[in-house]
Amino acid sequence: MKIFLIKIGYFILFPIVLFLFLFVLLSVTNKYIAKTYQLNSETENVIIGDSRTQIFQDKKLRKTKNVALGSESYFYSYYKLKFLLKNNRQLKTVFLGASNHSFSDYFDEYIYEADVISNYFYILPLSKQLSILIHPAINKIQLIKKSTIKGFDNLIYSEKSFIGKSYIHTTNKELTENTIKDRIDFVYYNKTILREFSSLNKEYFEKIILLCREYKINLILLNTPTHSLYSSLIPNKFRAEYEKVVNRNSLEVITFDNLLEDSMFLPDGDHINKIGAEILSETLSKRIN
Known part of the structure; x- marks a missing residue:
């Protein structure tokens, strides 16, 4: 009976130990990928931020x-920028997406979402990885599953989970007052x-500013526009905080004012459609060139 129980124990433990070994191996190899990740040697500028910032098109x-x-x-x-600046000393300018929504705590819901964390899990310091793993709001099973899949993808494909790309959102939904x-x-x-x-x-926005100063990088904020109704409904509390942070740090901001019509926004009034993305990309291109 004792021998049988030992065999059962081995049978249960073996896949667990094997999975832990693979997870550690993925962590080490993906950390190496991040530490050595290099952009095209001619790349001098990076655009970084959330989905509102993805609309700027590389090809332009x-x-x-x-x-x-x-x-x-x-x-x-x-943490993404930290690796990029260290590995790509040719970089001169960071264009960072920032606007009134950037300091709302709705962002915190995504910070602890498994699908989001898994994109970056391997580039985080060990202390941050551990704090995430023990955070009560996180679905651990989903995080490990998605991190494992993306970790293998990072080994196989040239596109890495933590490096984003130009992307224009589309939808068949109609823009209405209610959707905004x-x-x-x-x-x-x-x-x-x-x-x-x-x-x-707010804390890591300040850290990004200090990081750019450390590497003597020019930091410019990209404040993408919103639908006129959306803009009129933004609470003054968030407008004031955004302006306070920008002014306190004497940051340069590109605002793209009066460039887009209301028809150039997606139903949420917060994101821009293909036509609007073309206009903003062309505008930024003139600024860069």
Whole structure:
């Protein structure tokens, strides 16, 4: 009976030990990939941020790479940028997506979402990985599953999970007053209560500023426009905080004011369609060139 139980124990433990070994191996190899990741040697500018920043098209921008990813908080942008600046000393300018929504704590919901974390898990310091693994809000099974899949993909494919790319969102939904108000409610309100600021996003925004100064990199903010109705509904609390942070750090901002018509926005009024993306990319291209 004892021998039988030992065999059962081995049978159960073997796949667990094997999986842990593979996970550690993936962590080591993916960390190496991040530490040695290099952009094209002619790339002098990087665009980084969330889905609103993804709309800037590489093909229209000279010596520029868009590495933005949907739902990317400044927490993840910081660690991604840290690797990029260390490995790519030819970089001169970082274009960082930033606007009124950037400091809302709605971002915190994505910071701890398994599908988002798994893009960056391997580039985080060990202390951050451990804190994420023990965080009560995180679905550990989903995180390990998605991190494992993306870890193998990083080994096989040239595109890496932590490096984003130009992307223009599309939808068949109609833009209405309600679709815009729904987005406002989600970004700036928790049910009917005005949201708080994201302390983590604010902290890592400041860290990004210091990181760029450390590497003597020119940091320019990209404040993409929103639908006129959306813009009118943004709470003053978040407008004031954004302006305060920008002014306190004497940051340069490209605002793209008065360039887009309301028809150039997706139903949420927060994201830009293909026509609008073309216009903003052309505008930024003139600035870069």
